[in-house]
Amino acid sequence: MGGGHLLILFSDSVSAGFPSAAEGYEDEPLNLHNWIVRNPAATFFFRVSGDVLCDEHIRDGSLLVVDRSIEPSRGRLVVAEEEGRFIVARHRVGCEARVCGVVIAVVIRF
């Protein structure tokens, strides 16, 4: 072999086509969760039981997205504690039930 070495400079092919025209315009696909949930640390999901509020788009089995960080104001839909269970109702000032959080969305799957 003398003192010679075989030096491999390239061992793989290189793609050298025309670069995509969309390069630099990539975006994440839309994420429904991120659109609804603004404060993940304070957001919890609840399942609705009962059809009393179906006029408010809240039906048995619907999913409630509840943000505990929002200050409840009068008339807003809230989840509250009442007699050892959770209820979902319109908030009234001076009401006995202890408010857990404000409903920021209702999700219904057909």
Next chain:
Amino acid sequence: MYALVDANSFYASCERVFKPGLEGRPVVVLSNNDGCIVARSKEAKALGIAMGVPYFQIRDLLRRHRVAVFSSNYTLYHDLSRRVQDILRRHGDEMEVYSIDESFLLWHRPLDWNAVGRGIIAEVRRWTGIPVGVGVGPTKTLAKLANHLAKRGAHADGLHVLDSPGAIDAALGATELADIWGVSLGFIRRLASLGIGTPLELRDADPREVRGAMGVVGQRIVYELRGVGCIPLEAEQPDKKNICCSRSFGEATDDWPALREAVCTFASQAAMKMRRQDLATGRVGVFIQTDRHARCEQYAASWTVRLSGQTNDTRELCRAATWCLGKIHRAEHKCKKAGVLLLDLCRRAGAQPSLFKSIDSDRVNALMMTVDRINQRHGRGAIRVAAASAFTLGPSRTWHLRCDHRSPRYTTCWNELPVAVASADG
């Protein structure tokens, strides 16, 4: 300034968040397999229920006082812990997660510490339902002591601030050596021989003398008590040195297939934990033991095996664990508990594959990652080695966990969400 923020009776508080009627009622949480008490609410402590007591010994007492009993629901605790950490991280300039329910915060600027503390307590409580206590001080050791006073002092209201020499003197005067972070019983004995019996005396002692008796750790405590920070924040969790996965069985068993299934399941779980941190292992250990509380001949044994290289391959780990079990399994002893240890962990990137096997470790890793992803999506054990058990099948096997009182996984499982009853009159 440092703050130590910790949750009050964290596990019990987590259970209360989703059980509205439990406020003010005593709550206890049991260890894995409903073995003993691992968390107590304030009311349960007041009943004299001690930490670590076997559940079966106080079952009557718990019933008499209508104590709410829960099996541990780590999925829930972990999720709430993460939320609390996310909130805290926004408050401090830097943060160290110290344990599932304790975090240190650090600020590099002067602030109104009472306002900061109150703000943290109110926000964590409102946003997550978890009550926390806050201790503020110029070093980690003093922040930890302040936190102790925030909960157990005479006027404890969840916040204690040590921001002046007078406040620090008062705190050191009101506590004992055992309350100081890092001071063990051995330390207390050695300090006594130096004539040091109180936190104030320890702070004012000659650091060199303390170092002579207790080493650099003791000297560090002296400086920390003087307000000179010696223990920095550890923002990054250091790499784990070993990983253990062990469980008590619902029923003691000497059945080889059942034990092998248990050990392979533990090995698979430990392997998943290991891969999550991108580590590999070079040594596998297995231990088994009989029921310590039962009147039978006691037997406990362990065995470790060095692998021929470092790996994160579940299949290889299960083979090694089974081999270890074979070394220690005795037909005459019914085992109540078993565990698998992964030792000599190292970064997978620097792992040394076996000389004697021509396995493509990148391909193995890709396979294992795929398995983990599928199991994450479809439930633990959706894909597994045949010798391991599917957790999703439920408690059909004798060795499975007993968790008769587990609450739903309210925050991580679509089928277990808390229910809100629709009510027309708000």
